[in-house]
Amino acid sequence: MTRLFGTNGVRGIVNQDMSVEFALEVGRAIGTFMGGRVAIATDSRTSGDMLRSAVSAGIVYAGSDVLDLGMLPTPALQYYVKNSGAKGGVMITASHNPPEFNGIKCVDHDGTEMPRRKEEVIERIYSERDFALPAWNAVGRIARMDGVASSYTNAIRRAVDRFKVQEAGLTVVLDCANGAGSITSPGLLEALGVRAITLNCNPQGTFPGHPSEPTPENLRDLVAAVKATGAALGIAHDGDADRAIFVDDKGTYVPGDQSLTVVASHIVQEHGGGTVVTPVSTSSCLEEVVRRHNGQVIYTKVGAPTVARRMMEIGAVFGGEENGGLIFPEHQYCRDAAMAIAKMLEIIALKGPLSELLKEVPCRSLDKRKLPCPDDKKGWVLEQVEAYFADRRTDLTDGVKVYFEEGWSLMRPSGTEPIFRIYSEGKDEATAKRCGDECEKVVRELLEE
Ligand code: MG
Numbered sequence: 001m002t003r004l005f006g007t008n009g010v011r012g013i014v015n016q017d018m019s020v021e022f023a024l025e026v027g028r029a030i031g032t033f034m035g036g037r038v039a040i041a042t043d044s045r046t047s048g049d050m051l052r053s054a055v056s057a058g059i060v061y062a063g064s065d066v067l068d069l070g071m072l073p074t075p076a077l078q079y080y081v082k083n084s085g086a087k088g089g090v091m092i093t094a095s096h097n098p099p100e101f102n103g104i105k106c107v108d109h110d111g112t113e114m115p116r117r118k119e120e121v122i123e124r125i126y127s128e129r130d131f132a133l134p135a136w137n138a139v140g141r142i143a144r145m146d147g148v149a150s151s152y153t154n155a156i157r158r159a160v161d162r163f164k165v166q167e168a169g170l171t172v173v174l175d176c177a178n179g180a181g182s183i184t185s186p187g188l189l190e191a192l193g194v195r196a197i198t199l200n201c202n203p204q205g206t207f208p209g210h211p212s213e214p215t216p217e218n219l220r221d222l223v224a225a226v227k228a229t230g231a232a233l234g235i236a237h238d239g240d241a242d243r244a245i246f247v248d249d250k251g252t253y254v255p256g257d258q259s260l261t262v263v264a265s266h267i268v269q270e271h272g273g274g275t276v277v278t279p280v281s282t283s284s285c286l287e288e289v290v291r292r293h294n295g296q297v298i299y300t301k302v303g304a305p306t307v308a309r310r311m312m313e314i315g316a317v318f319g320g321e322e323n324g325g326l327i328f329p330e331h332q333y334c335r336d337a338a339m340a341i342a343k344m345l346e347i348i349a350l351k352g353p354l355s356e357l358l359k360e361v362p363c364r365s366l367d368k369r370k371l372p373c374p375d376d377k378k379g380w381v382l383e384q385v386e387a388y389f390a391d392r393r394t395d396l397t398d399g400v401k402v403y404f405e406e407g408w409s410l411m412r413p414s415g416t417e418p419i420f421r422i423y424s425e426g427k428d429e430a431t432a433k434r435c436g437d438e439c440e441k442v443v444r445e446l447l448e449e
Contacts, residue, residue: 001127005119006416007303009105011094014047018102020054026104027058027090029126031140033118036087037065039080039107041072041148043093043180043240046205047102051092055104059090060140062132069148071203073180073241074105075336076152082111082332093180096213096238099206112312112333113305153188156338159331160346166193168349172233173197173247175222177212178204181241181337188338194345197229212239214324216253219245227251233344233354237337242304243324244337246344248354257283257322259344261290261361262354266347267318268295274317277310279303280397281410281423282322285362301398302412308333364425367432371443373420378413381420384446385411402439406431409439420447 004010010026012018031038038059042048048071056066067086069077074091081089089107097103106114106122114122125131174189174196176182182203189196199221200209210218214236226234226247234247246254264276264286273294278286279302287297298314300306304325311319312333320326325335328343348354373381385400395401399412399421407426414421422439426432 001123004123004126005106005114008095009091009093009103011097011101011103013100014051014102018047018051020050023051023054023104024058024061025126027055028062028131029058029122030055030088030090030106031059031062031064032125032130032132033122034059034064034087035132037067037085039067039069039077039084039086039089041069041077041089041091043074043091044071044178044182044203044205045092045094045099045102045239048092048205051102051104055090055092056142060142063134063138063140065140066142068142068144070144070146071180071183072149072152073184073237073337075242075332075334075338076149076184078107078111078334079152079155079332079336080148081107081109088114091240093240095240095242096211098211110333112308115305115309149184150187153184153191153338156188156331156342157191159328159339160192160342161350162192164349165342165345168345169193170232170345170348171195171197171229172235172345173199173222173225173229173231174201175199175209175219175234175236176201176241177214177218177237177239178202178207178209179212179237179239179241181237184338185235185237185241185341188342192342192345197225197231199225207239214238214243214245219247219253223247223251223253232348235341238324241337242335244326244340244344245324246354248358250355252355254354254358255322256324257286258358258361259324260320260322260326261286262357263320263326263340263343263347264295264318265289265293265360266351268293271295271317275314277307277314277316277319279307279321280395280399280401283364283366283425284408285364288362289360299395299397304335364427365429365432367424367426367429367436369422369436369440370414370419371422371440371447373413373418373447375418377447378420381443381446382411382413385442388442404435404438407435409435411439411443
């Protein structure tokens with residue numbers, strides 16, 4: 001059977017592996033599987049209209065109806081699906097990938113990312129060409145719907161203490177990376193009474209401002225604008241605005257695990273405890289701060305859908321990833337950048353500047369490496385690594401995470417490339433490097449065997 005969906009849907013380079021013919025067939029499989037009304041939206045990529053049309057044609061071909069919501073952030077589509085009674089959703093996006101990429105991502109009827117077992121059914125339908133083929137008078141219809149962006153931002157505005165935010169009279173700089181966040185985040189800030197200076201907030205599919213991954217290199221203009229304007233906060237999104245990365249009031253880029261920790265700290269204090277869910281790759285600064293406020297952290301495999309599902313199962317108060325993907329259970333069980341910025345503004349309005357809030361978060365250094373590893377050797381290497389560190393404290397949730405005296409290392413094979421990754425964390429650079437060196441030596445020797 002063909003595997004279509006990776007960890008973030010189907011992705012490819014437009015008019016090479018991501019063609020109209022392919023998108024049409026995937027649409028037929030989705031329409032056959034969903035069997036009812038399907039909501040569809042795109043991010044700002046140049047190929048968005050083309051692929052949305054192809055997928056929509058495939059869906060109606062299979063007898064399902066399409067509700068076309070236009071350009072929206074992924075979480076805005078998810079919020080609509082959750083509340084509309086649609087059978088599911090389709091997002092045309094390649095998130096933070098370069099502009100020549102695009103992708104197809106499925107949303108379940110409850111607004112969460114489609115679980116793997118359902119994706120497998122769609123893949124089976126696609127592989128076996130087991131498409132529904134209704135009679136001429138039973139094909140689906142396509143309707144357009146406007147106004148979803150404002151109902152989404154209204155819900156977010158009501159989910160935070162908007163009066164406190166308004167009273168604080170904040171100025172922020174917002175960088176939407178010319179992506180889908182441009183449709184919702186400027187309006188949300190206005191509705192919250194926040195003065196927004198905007199950068200790259202015109203949706204433009206070639207991403208002329210900068211690549212859409214919110215890394216420090218890509219956010220130099222945002223950092224400069226925060227410093228130049230004396231803004232209280234800098235805000236950046238990736239291309240489909242499910243992630244939010246911040247720059248503090250001093251103009252310092254805030255790594256995602258630190259903003260995750262600031263928000264977690266606030267939420268756990270509000271609840272007088274509770275459980276926060278995050279992947280094993282997240283910095284231990286989160287657990288240290290959450291425990292300080294009588295909360296606990298539960299670790300999952302890497303991937304936002306896994307985090308969201310675990311949160312639902314155990315009734316977590318908050319969850320998220322170190323890349324700026326934050327999940328607020330009272331709003332919806334998926335990463336939501338607009339909700340993240342509203343919450344961060346509420347926290348700043350209640351407690352003070354982000355640079356002050358970050359003083360509570362212990363600093364950690366990260367060391368990332370990768371070693372070439374053939375796919376057929378990955379399982380064996382992982383087994384040997386586990387055996388080698390058997391007498392140490394380990395966490396086997398995803399790969400092997402080994403705890404050392406002053407840090408930890410996570411060794412796991414990549415799911416998509418022939419490489420073995422080693423992430424290490426320590427209280428400073430030297431410690432992180434020591435952990436990385438020790439693990440690299442072990443993995444390298446195994447690979448040479
Ligand atoms: Mg994204």
